[in-house]
Amino acid sequence: MGIGGLALSSLMLADLQAAESNQAGAEIPEWQGVVRPLHFPQRCKRVIHLCMAGGASHLETYDYKPKLAELDGQPMPKSFTEGQQIAQLQGQRDSLKCFAPQHPFLKCGESGLEVSSILPNIGGIADEICVIKSMHTDQINHDPAHTLMNTGSSIPGRPSMGSWLLYGLGAETENLPGYVVMTSVGGGQSQPIASRQWHSGFLPSRFQGVEFRSMGDPVLYVNSPAGLELGQQRRLIDAVQSLNQIGNEQWQDPEIATRIAQYELAFRMQTSVPELMDISDEPRHILDMYGTEGGDGSFASNCLLARRLAERGVRFIQLYHRGWDHHGGIKKGSEVTAKLVDQGTAALIQDLRQRGMLEDTLVIWGGEFGRTPMAQGSGRDHHIKGFSIWMAGGGVRPGMSFGATDELGYAAVENPVHVNDLHATMLYLLGIDHLKLTYRFQGRDFRLTDVGGHVLDSILV
Numbered sequence: 063m064g065i066g067g068l069a070l071s072s073l074m075l076a077d078l079q080a081a082e083s084n085q086a087g088a089e090i091p092e093w094q095g096v097v098r099p100l101h102f103p104q105r106c107k108r109v110i111h112l113c114m115a116g117g118a119s120h121l122e123t124y125d126y127k128p129k130l131a132e133l134d135g136q137p138m139p140k141s142f143t144e145g146q147q148i149a150q151l152q153g154q155r156d157s158l159k160c161f162a163p164q165h166p167f168l169k170c171g172e173s174g175l176e177v178s179s180i181l182p183n184i185g186g187i188a189d190e191i192c193v194i195k196s197m198h199t200d201q202i203n204h205d206p207a208h209t210l211m212n213t214g215s216s217i218p219g220r221p222s223m224g225s226w227l228l229y230g231l232g233a234e235t236e237n238l239p240g241y242v243v244m245t246s247v248g249g250g251q252s253q254p255i256a257s258r259q260w261h262s263g264f265l266p267s268r269f270q271g272v273e274f275r276s277m278g279d280p281v282l283y284v285n286s287p288a289g290l291e292l293g294q295q296r297r298l299i300d301a302v303q304s305l306n307q308i309g310n311e312q313w314q315d316p317e318i319a320t321r322i323a324q325y326e327l328a329f330r331m332q333t334s335v336p337e338l339m340d341i342s343d344e345p346r347h348i349l350d351m352y353g354t355e356g357g358d359g360s361f362a363s364n365c366l367l368a369r370r371l372a373e374r375g376v377r378f379i380q381l382y383h384r385g386w387d388h389h390g391g392i393k394k395g396s397e398v399t400a401k402l403v404d405q406g407t408a409a410l411i412q413d414l415r416q417r418g419m420l421e422d423t424l425v426i427w428g429g430e431f432g433r434t435p436m437a438q439g440s441g442r443d444h445h446i447k448g449f450s451i452w453m454a455g456g457g458v459r460p461g462m463s464f465g466a467t468d469e470l471g472y473a474a475v476e477n478p479v480h481v482n483d484l485h486a487t488m489l490y491l492l493g494i495d496h497l498k499l500t501y502r503f504q505g506r507d508f509r510l511t512d513v514g515g516h517v518l519d520s521i522l523v
Contacts, residue, residue, distance in 0.1 A: 196465025
């Protein structure tokens with residue numbers, strides 16, 4: 063049977079099913095994903111990606127370089143920078159100066175991981191995380207670097223990684239989108255993030271991310287208009303769906319099928335979203351742990367909502383904090399930005415752990431690139447040759463670091479990790495072979511890892 067020709071009734075809310083039991087409609091079967099059976103044993107079921115937009119400096123967070131501190135103010139050795147791509151510092155090679163780490167680092171936890179003093183709460187969960195110090199990327203400006211981090215390619219129009227996961231695995235929720243994005247700001251330049259960063263690209267649009275606003279109604283028009291009862295709206299949607307079904311039976315267009323499914327999802331979200339946002343059931347010690355009362359637009363509030371979304375079966379959750387672009391004043395700026403994300407990040411890991419969810423939730427923390435060891439006034443420029451991220455839960459070995467940059471933090475020299483390698487590892491933990499999750503478009507089989515990608519076996523449990 064066509065996707066539009068099945069009964070709607072099984073997707074109705076339970077109370078409406080009873081109230082409207084004499085109605086018949088078309089059921090839109092839940093998308094189960096194309097990876098059936100899984101290619102590998104599944105280590106995690108969902109991903110929470112904490113995006114430090116703007117490019118968090120590895121030299122002020124997770125990669126302490128005493129040699130850089132020793133050479134503070136001295137000319138940067140040309141052996142590092144000769145012929146290398148630098149952003150705004152291009153053409154200033156003769157005046158490049160070493161710029162010392164701006165904050166002390168502490169050895170944290172039993173593992174002794176070195177974490178900056180501006181991230182005390184993350185330092186407190188050092189034994190839960192795996193810091194990758196040898197990340198590198200291909201794009202030196204924000205938007206293409208975000209595009210690469212999200213889609214595996216710097217070419218716009220490719221599906222985002224959350225869309226690939228929904229296409230491959232489906233979602234575990236019927237009442238919320240399987241891919242949710244939230245943003246917060248503060249601490250530095252609020253780097254703009256284009257909505258195409260969570261677009262489905264050439265995959266059917268049912269797989270694209272849905273942005274939830276951090277304050278007020280998370281989704282516009284989530285409430286019914288004044289004077290319109292839910293039962294009346296149900297009948298209106300049924301009428302629209304009947305027209306869509308006629309078109310789908312005739313043309314078998316996946317976008318019509320998407321429209322049918324999304325009308326149903328939007329209707330169910332009128333109940334599920336208000337319940338999600340109502341945190342009155344959260345105990346006081348949880349709110350204190352995150353440092354938020356909720357609904358204030360902060361990163362901490364979004365972290366709490368991320369845990370609630372994960373509990374409800376959302377497959378991929380992205381939290382952008384747009385405040386890490388410190389071309390100047392990086393000492394104070396990084397401290398302020400870190401304070402805005404530190405407590406919420408650590409609370410999320412602790413909350414997932416105490417609920418038994420960390421073992422099957424993969425958390426990724428990091429930006430689109432790092433910052434230069436050379437000074438840009440009182441700040442640092444964009445840097446692609448080496449930077450740090452970390453991963454936690456979901457089959458990743460905790461309390462360790464992997465890879466290394468050189469003595470000045472300029473380039474990844476030990477176990478370099480490309481963005482495609484990060485994606486390949488993420489997919490492996492979800493039970494997917496990155497070489498086999500493909501989609502044919504314009505005569506070519508595309509995949510998230512493009513033409514690269516290797517699984518980082520050394521960081522897996």
